Amino acid sequence: MSETYTITYFNVRGAAELPRMLLSLAGQTFEDRRITRDEWPILKASGETPFGQLPFLEITNSDGGKFKLAQSFAIANYISMKYGLKGIDALENAKVDMYVEFIRDLRQAVVRVLFLTPDETAKIEGIKDLKENKFPAFLAKINEIVEGSKSGMFVDSGLTMADVYLFTIVESMAQRVGEGLTEIEKFADGYPGVVKQLNNVRHHPKIAEWIAKRPVTEM
Numbered sequence: 405m406s407e408t409y410t411i412t413y414f415n416v417r418g419a420a421e422l423p424r425m426l427l428s429l430a431g432q433t434f435e436d437r438r439i440t441r442d443e444w445p446i447l448k449a450s451g452e453t454p455f456g457q458l459p460f461l462e463i464t465n466s467d468g469g470k471f472k473l474a475q476s477f478a479i480a481n482y483i484s485m486k487y488g489l490k491g492i493d494a495l496e497n498a499k500v501d502m503y504v505e506f507i508r509d510l511r512q513a514v515v516r517v518l519f520l521t522p523d524e525t526a527k528i529e530g531i532k533d534l535k536e537n538k539f540p541a542f543l544a545k546i547n548e549i550v551e552g553s554k555s556g557m558f559v560d561s562g563l564t565m566a567d568v569y570l571f572t573i574v575e576s577m578a579q580r581v582g583e584g585l586t587e588i589e590k591f592a593d594g595y596p597g598v599v600k601q602l603n604n605v606r607h608h609p610k611i612a613e614w615i616a617k618r619p620v621t622e623m
Contacts, residue, residue, distance in 0.1 A: 409434035413459035428614035430487035484565040503566040551597035
């Protein structure tokens with residue numbers, strides 16, 4: 405008997421979407437446990453979560469032992485290391501981590517503007533800066549990286565956690581800044597390497613299967 409998995413999170417893509425996609429990509433079935441906002445205080449008070457946070461991954465091993473793994477990137481790294489989604493050697497592994505951190509930097513900039521800027525005028529200016537400066541600089545660098553890769557992905561050996569993470573973030577950002585969930589190409593217009601990379605992720609049979617069956621949510 406192999407390991408079985410349960411991911412617990414809210415009914416949104418958010419911080420759980422990367423682990424969900426990675427398990428799907430690895431061909432692993434999992435319980436996608438989605439709780440409501442009303443259920444969260446009860447779950448938190450129960451002590452079921454490792455650190456009082458979501459998401460967490462419950463791993464049940466072959467002898468029935470269980471472990472709850474918290475922190476979304478610890479979860480993603482575990483899945484990626486176990487199922488060969490972090491490159492083929494130590495250098496590619498490090499590159500995957502580097503690219504993930506680079507993507508996270510942009511995500512934090514987006515979060516600051518959209519969620520941590522209470523003044524509406526400042527928020528409008530922040531969104532303008534994202535669209536006119538930060539997004540183009542980010543996409544240009546990613547385009548340079550993937551066009552210089554033998555695989556057209558972040559590392560020469562092919563699809564990794566970093567490519568999937570980029571897809572989840574661009575999918576979310578395209579929606580958040582008004583481009584539309586189905587128009588990722590429009591978001592990355594002018595950066596053909598990035599468009600190809602994102603489409604290779606989206607149209608991978610196992611990722612496409614997950615996208616087709618997952619609940620439709622606003623974020």
